[in-house]
Amino acid sequence: MTSRILVMPGDGVGPEICREAVRVLDVLAHDHGLDIELDEALVGGAAVDSAGDPLPEDSLAAAREADAILFGAIGGPKWDSQPRDKRPESGLLRLRSELGLFANLRPAILYSQLAHASSLKKEIVAGLDIMIVRELTGGIYFGKPAGQGTTDAGRREAWNTMRYDEDEIVRIGRRAFEIARARGGRLCSVDKANVLDVSQLWRDVMNELATAYPDVELSHMYVDNAAMQLVRAPKQFDTIVTTNLFGDILSDTAAMLTGSIGMLPSASLDAAGCGMYEPVHGSAPDIAGQGVANPLATILSVAMMLRYTLERGDLADKVETAVGAVLDRGLRTRDIMDDETQVASTQEMGGAIVDMLR
Ligand SMILES: NC(=O)C1=CN([C@@H]2O[C@H](COP(=O)(O)OP(=O)(O)OC[C@H]3O[C@@H](n4cnc5c(N)ncnc54)[C@H](O)[C@@H]3O)[C@@H](O)[C@H]2O)C=CC1
Numbered sequence: 001m002t003s004r005i006l007v008m009p010g011d012g013v014g015p016e017i018c019r020e021a022v023r024v025l026d027v028l029a030h031d032h033g034l035d036i037e038l039d040e041a042l043v044g045g046a047a048v049d050s051a052g053d054p055l056p057e058d059s060l061a062a063a064r065e066a067d068a069i070l071f072g073a074i075g076g077p078k079w080d081s082q083p084r085d086k087r088p089e090s091g092l093l094r095l096r097s098e099l100g101l102f103a104n105l106r107p108a109i110l111y112s113q114l115a116h117a118s119s120l121k122k123e124i125v126a127g128l129d130i131m132i133v134r135e136l137t138g139g140i141y142f143g144k145p146a147g148q149g150t151t152d153a154g155r156r157e158a159w160n161t162m163r164y165d166e167d168e169i170v171r172i173g174r175r176a177f178e179i180a181r182a183r184g185g186r187l188c189s190v191d192k193a194n195v196l197d198v199s200q201l202w203r204d205v206m207n208e209l210a211t212a213y214p215d216v217e218l219s220h221m222y223v224d225n226a227a228m229q230l231v232r233a234p235k236q237f238d239t240i241v242t243t244n245l246f247g248d249i250l251s252d253t254a255a256m257l258t259g260s261i262g263m264l265p266s267a268s269l270d271a272a273g274c275g276m277y278e279p280v281h282g283s284a285p286d287i288a289g290q291g292v293a294n295p296l297a298t299i300l301s302v303a304m305m306l307r308y309t310l311e312r313g314d315l316a317d318k319v320e321t322a323v324g325a326v327l328d329r330g331l332r333t334r335d336i337m338d339d340e341t342q343v344a345s346t347q348e349m350g351g352a353i354v355d356m357l358r
Pocket residue numbers: 013017072073074075076077089092260261262278279280281282283284285286287292293294295297335
């Protein structure tokens with residue numbers, strides 16, 4: 001059966017990196033029998049400019065109909081002064097929420113060829129393979145009330161609400177226990193239960209769930225310590241489960257252990273395992289339009305799509321192997337360069353992966 005894939009390139013480097021990921025999908029369709037049909041839709045600042053809405057109705061409808069979404073990135077200074085609901089970021093949050101994509105899987109894996117590019121010493125990161133499971137449709141990014149106003153004394157004020165109900169914690173907790181069970185059997189739940197009521201509930205629910213997963217070793221860590229431990233001794237972690245805000249921050253930290261945020265893919269899944277696939281990074285306005293962005297996070301997100309939604313683990317393996325082989329050849333985008341390697345543009349890196357897959 002043909003799978004419908006919706007490509008939402010977005011802003012900044014989004015279109016550049018998506019172009020390379022689409023070339024990968026095309027070669028898999030042409031040479032490896034992947035049965036797909038591609039469509040494209042506007043999102044983010046590009047959609048604000050053309051439709052006045054970061055997630056126009058027709059884009060949302062196309063997203064609902066798709067079997068999987070390949071998402072680039074959204075946002076940029078051009079739209080920073082827009083009211084909150086017209087900012088590109090709110091289009092992405094709405095998309096995640098409308099599609100029920102509550103489980104965000106962010107694997108941080110070090111390709112051995114990139115040990116030099118890691119922010120940490122080689123011996124601390126060699127063999128790194130962490131899975132961060134981030135809750136994606138709740139917490140402080142969505143909690144109400146939220147807003148800005150003026151105090152009685154005439155001072156400007158603003159507020160957000162961090163809120164979870166137990167069902168939201170149970171569903172992400174179950175997903176994380178299952179993922180941990182299929183990996184190294186260790187799950188670290190990251191919270192701030194020494195301060196936050198919402199974290200205390202989070203921790204209680206994780207402990208209750210643990211009884212159904214006796215084969216998974218559950219531990220808890222405060223988020224400040226977790227940030228430190230990630231850069232001190234990251235290999236102590238196998239699977240991490242955490243809230244929307246903490247997962248957002250910790251996954252960018254973990255990215256630097258792998259050499260660059262341009263190496264981190266992600267899958268955002270709903271209850272049925274359908275999903276959206278996107279790099280962990282943003283629209284990188286500082287390098288947009290220069291053809292230097294690393295497309296590998298997006299190409300590796302295609303591998304996650306093949307594995308989790310299209311049920312073509314064989315092709316996912318091929319894509320991941322091709323990434324390793326291209327790195328073996330010494331090809332590097334600027335963010336993962338060293339003295340002995342050859343600098344490649346976004347397009348050259350994508351082309352090298354495509355050639356490997358032919
Ligand atoms: N999922 C999404 O669409 C996300 C969107 N954003 C938005 O992106 C915009 C920029 O945000 P920043 O905080 O600057 O984060 P960012 O992730 O876009 O960039 C941070 C740094 O990483 C570099 N970088 C990012 N992707 C790269 C790649 N593929 N190759 C090489 N270098 C790369 C950038 O050049 C920059 O120096 C903002 O509007 C923000 O809201 C931020 C994060 C995620």
